[in-house]
Amino acid sequence: MPKKIPVTIFTGFLGSGKTTIILNLIDYLQSIGQQVVYIKNEIGTTDIDAEIVSEKQIQTKKLLNGCVYHTLVGPITNAVNDLIEKFNPDRIIIETAGTDETSNPIVLGINISSHPRLVRDGIITVIDVVNFNNYKYLDDYNRDQSNFIDLIVFNKVELVDEDRKRAVVAYVREFNERSPIVEAPEGKLNPHLAFGMNLPTEDDQTQDKNKVNHFKKDHINTFTYTSHHTFDEKKLENAFRNFPKNVIRYKGYIKTTQGMKIINGVYNRFDWLAPSDQTEVNTTRLVIIGYEVKDSRLDMINQLDSCAVTMQDERQLK
Numbered sequence: 001m002p003k004k005i006p007v008t009i010f011t012g013f014l015g016s017g018k019t020t021i022i023l024n025l026i027d028y029l030q031s032i033g034q035q036v037v038y039i040k041n042e043i044g045t046t047d048i049d050a051e052i053v054s055e056k057q058i059q060t061k062k063l064l065n066g067c068v069y070h071t072l073v074g075p076i077t078n079a080v081n082d083l084i085e086k087f088n089p090d091r092i093i094i095e096t097a098g099t100d101e102t103s104n105p106i107v108l109g110i111n112i113s114s115h116p117r118l119v120r121d122g123i124i125t126v127i128d129v130v131n132f133n134n135y136k137y138l139d140d141y142n143r144d145q146s147n148f149i150d151l152i153v154f155n156k157v158e159l160v161d162e163d164r165k166r167a168v169v170a171y172v173r174e175f176n177e178r179s180p181i182v183e184a185p186e187g188k189l190n191p192h193l194a195f196g197m198n199l200p201t202e203d204d205q206t207q208d209k210n211k212v213n214h215f216k217k218d219h220i221n222t223f224t225y226t227s228h229h230t231f232d233e234k235k236l237e238n239a240f241r242n243f244p245k246n247v248i249r250y251k252g253y254i255k256t257t258q259g260m261k262i263i264n265g266v267y268n269r270f271d272w273l274a275p276s277d278q279t280e281v282n283t284t285r286l287v288i289i290g291y292e293v294k295d296s297r298l299d300m301i302n303q304l305d306s307c308a309v310t311m312q313d314e315r316q317l318k
Contacts, residue, residue, distance in 0.1 A: 004273055005084065006121035006197040006264075007092045007112045011105045016128040017155040018095050020187035026093070028191045034090040034198070037083050084117055090198055092118070106148045119273060121196050122150045122266050126184075129168045130156045150266040151248070152181045153189055180248045180267055180290075182220070190220070192289055196251045196264045197273075220248070220290065223297050227284040229308035230255050233272070236307045241268045243288075243303075244296045252286035253279075257309060 010018045022038065029036050080092070096105060105123045112120045152172060157165060169181060182193050191199060233256050240250070240263075250265045253275065260281060262273040275281065288300065 002117055003276060004119040004197075005089060005092055005117055006195065007094065007118050008121045008195060009105050009108055009112075009123045010093065010095045010126060011123065011149075012126035013128070015131070016126040017184075017187055018126045021126060021153065021155065021184050021189050022093055022095055024188050025191055025194055029091065035087065037087055037089040037092045038095070039079060039083070039092065040095045080115070080118070091121075091195070109148065119197065119264070119271055121264065122194070123148060124151045124153055124194065125149045125179075126153045126155050127168065127172070128156050129154045129165060130159050132168050132171065149176065149179045150269060151193065152176065152179045154181060154183045155187060157183045158185045178267065180245075182248065192222070193220070193248055196249055196266065197262075199251075219292055221292065221294055222287060222289040223293060224252075225284070225286040225288060225301060225304055227255075227305070227308065229284070229305075230257055231284065231304075231307050232257060232309055233261075236263075236304070237270070239303050239307055240265055240270050243268065243300065244290070244293075246292060246296060247288060247290040247300075249289045250286060252284070253281045254284045254286060255282065 010022060012018050019040075026036055026038060083089070083092070094108065096108065105125075109120055109123055112118045154165065154168065172181065182189070231254055236254065236256075243250070245267075248267065250263065250270075252263060254261055254263050260275055260279065262275050263286065264271050264273060286304070290296075293300070
C-alpha cells in the first residue's frame, strides 16, 4: 500500500508572514532528512517570493536539499498528482492566497481528504498581530472559512505588547471560538505544532506516560501516553472529542480491536491511518502536545485508560 503523504495548508492575508514561517519550517524538515514539496499559489503572474526561495537553494521543480519548490497561478490540485509521481515526497506544504474558490482552504482540505495518496495534516492560518484590524469587514463565506482552520498562528509577536496580543485574540474569537492559537516569534513556529505525521518526537526513545517534556518559554509541553491494552475505537473517538481545550495536537500508534492504527489529531479533528507494512510497533504510544498539558495529564490518562477493552474482551479477540 503506498504511503499517505501529509499535506499542510498555510493561509492568511498578504504580508502576514506565511512564507517566512514556511521557509523556517523547511529548514527544520531538511535537517531531519525529509523530502518536501512546497507549492505556492500566487494571485498574479509574478512571484516576488521566488527570489527569496532561490537564495535558500529551493528551486522551482528542482530537487535540492530534499525540497521541491513549485509556484503556479491557478488551481493547486491540478499540480499535485504530477509532483507526487515525480518526487514522491515525505510531505507537501501548500501556501495559498485563498482569493478564489480553487485555492480556498476549505476546498483544498476536502480535495486532500478524498485523495487516495494524501492526508490532511492541518490547515494553518497566519495572522500579523501588528497590522491585523479584525474580521468585521469579511463576508459570511470567509467567516465560515475561519472555522475550518485547525491552528491559528500569531506572527510578529515580538513587535507588540501583551495588550495588543489580547486585543487580537478578542477579535479572532468573535469568528473562531475553537482553533488553538500559538505564536511564531520572529517567524519561527515550533514544527511539532505545525506538523503531526512523519515527525520524530523529542526524546523519542525514553518518553513514557509519567514524563513531561517542555518547549521553550511558551508554556507548551508534551507527554506520552503508553499502554499494552487494546482499545475501543469509538470510545477513543469520544475521548478525543472531549480532550481539554488546551490540547493542540496528538499523534501516535494505538492498538485497537481492529489492529494497530495511527491516530493524527489537531484539537478535536482527527484521522485514523493504517501503519506501513514495515511498522513493528505493537503497543499504544500517543504523544499529546498543548498548553500546560501537564496540568491535565492525569485526567487524560484516566480518560484514555477507560477506553481500553476488558481482559475478557481481549481474550475473545485473540
